[in-house]
Amino acid sequence: MKRTRLSVLAATLTAGSLLLAGCGGAGAADATTEEMLALPAVDDANGLVVDGEQVADASLLEAARDDTLVWFTGSGSESAELTADRFTAETGVEVEVTRMPSAKLNERVPSEAGAGRLSAGVVTVTDPMIAEGLEDNGVYVPYTEMPTHDTLAGTKDVQWADGAYYTSYYSAYAFAYNTQAVDAAAVPTSWDDLLDPRWKGRMGVVNAGAGGTVQGLAAFQEQVMGPDYWGGLAAQDPRFFDTTSVQLESLARGEIDIATAGFNSTYGAELSGAPIKLVVPEEGVSGTFNMQGLTSAGQDSPAAKLFMNWTWSKSGQQFAAAQGFIGARTDIEQWPTGQYRLPKADDPSFVVYSPQEAAAQGADVVRRWNAAFGFNG
Incomplete structure (x- = not known):
């Protein structure tokens, strides 16, 4: 699935029209990510600071805005679109998403990497064993430059294989x-x-x-x-x-x-x-785990590195929680999912x-x- 500029849950409405037929739903296709969670304060005067937390320095932010994030993910279609839109809104960096089941990603990604044709800078999968295999095959490479790295490394079951991949959320x-x-x-x-x-x-x-x-x-x-x-x-x-x-x-x-x-x-x-x-x-x-890592191709992509930083920022974790996931970081509160408290x-x-x-x-x-x-x- 190549990304289009869908608004909140438009993917659900398109892919699941039968689900919503006769349900009386209104306005979801016109909603924005801000209706799910208000946009935080963003300061890009000297790097990127979101909700008071440093996400990138000035050089990485400038380079990332001249780049495009290529993201392969096993997340659901609507979640992938929402996350990509939110990342763009907070960082100004455009995203190309390819979404497919994790098992399919496990076929495609190593093959492309082995042939030197991997375009994805970041790959997210929903199966920890697949993530382990991607690391074994050299697809995932260590990335420890996130401003939150020390926090992640000190949190149970978040950093894996010395930083080759991480638990993004559950x-x-x-x-x-x-x-x-x-x-x-x-x-x-x-x-x-x-x-x-x-x-x-x-x-x-x-x-x-x-x-x-x-x-x-x-x-x-x-x-x-x-x-x-x-x-x-x-x-x-x-x-x-x-x-x-x-x-x-x-x-x-x-x-x-x-x-x-x-x-x-x-x-x-x-x-x-x-x-x-x-x-x-x-x-x-x-x-269950959702795993994410920077790829060998992503080593040369500032946008991919920025996305890694943003995923584990307070804002990135709270937006995942607002969608109904449970954040990997335990040093911040779990943001409510609408009326629900996970x-x-x-x-x-x-x-x-x-x-x-x-x-x-x-x-x-x-x-x-x-x-x-x-x-x-």
């Missing part, structure tokens, strides 16, 4: 409901509430083998809610989905009343007018599925989940 997983189908008095507030017989045949789940986020959710449910929780959910006769996007469309249409849900994509649908509300369960939420990354109620767990247990988690739910793929 995806959060919880659940959501259709506001037109669920009475206010019946709104569930906890994971245990999903076991109420009222939801039998009215719930949607994405199968645990569909990707790292839902695999992490399955592990979270077993770890936090106990070994019998999968069986309780299975007894609800949920409808199975292979992708979160199709599940979200079904929830918005009222084909299901309640669904486990990725926070970022579901919040985007809510802003776009879908009759959906999210829940931050009292027992906590599950999380936990900080170091809060005990946020349970992250680590790369080590994914490598050691992932296949077994999926196998046992499939057996518990009688799911044959």
Whole structure:
């Protein structure tokens, strides 16, 4: 996906028109990133200072504004567009985005790098094992020049491979409901509430083998809610989905009343007018890593270096949080996602599925989940 100058959530409206059909949403295509989070104070008189925090010195800022950021990302389309627009608004640097699933990036990026044709200065992926492979293949190169580097290096699970790549933020997983189908008095507030017989045949789940986020959710449910929780959910006769996007469309249409849900994509649908509300369960939420690194091509791109600096600035982290992610930095507060308050990354109620767990247990988690739910793929 080559970037166009889409405004806030226009990508959601374009790619997900079925999701919003008949939902009564209004004005999302005319919104701007400022409606999600007000622009901070920006001072570029001597370098770039955003919200009182130094992001770049004068020489890097000047060079970056004569450059263009080429960014490959496995993030969702709407999130990629929002982030690129916000970066441009705060820095004055233009962006070209190519968006595709992380598995596809893992095919394309090493191939282009090996042939000396890699254009991307920064690559963001949603799978820690892919990030590790990109570092092993020399695609990611160490970058420790961010003004926030010392903070990142001192924060658990943020700097990897001596600065070859970093945790940019975390995806959060919880659940959501259709506001037109669920009475206010019946709104569930906890994971245990999903076991109420009222939801039998009215719930949607994405199968645990569909990707790292839902695999992490399955592990979270077993770890936090106990070994019998999968069986309780299975007894609800949920409808199975292979992708979160199709599940979200079904929830918005009222084909299901309640669904486990990725926070970022579901919040985007809510802003776009879908009759959906999210829940931050009292027992906590599950999380998975989003990784980002400067590439071998990015070593010669001031715009790419500026984007790395900005990603972990206070402003960059807060904008990620405003979209429904959980920031990697724990020295600043987790910015609210609209009306919702997600936990900080170091809060005990946020349970992250680590790369080590994914490598050691992932296949077994999926196998046992499939057996518990009688799911044959």
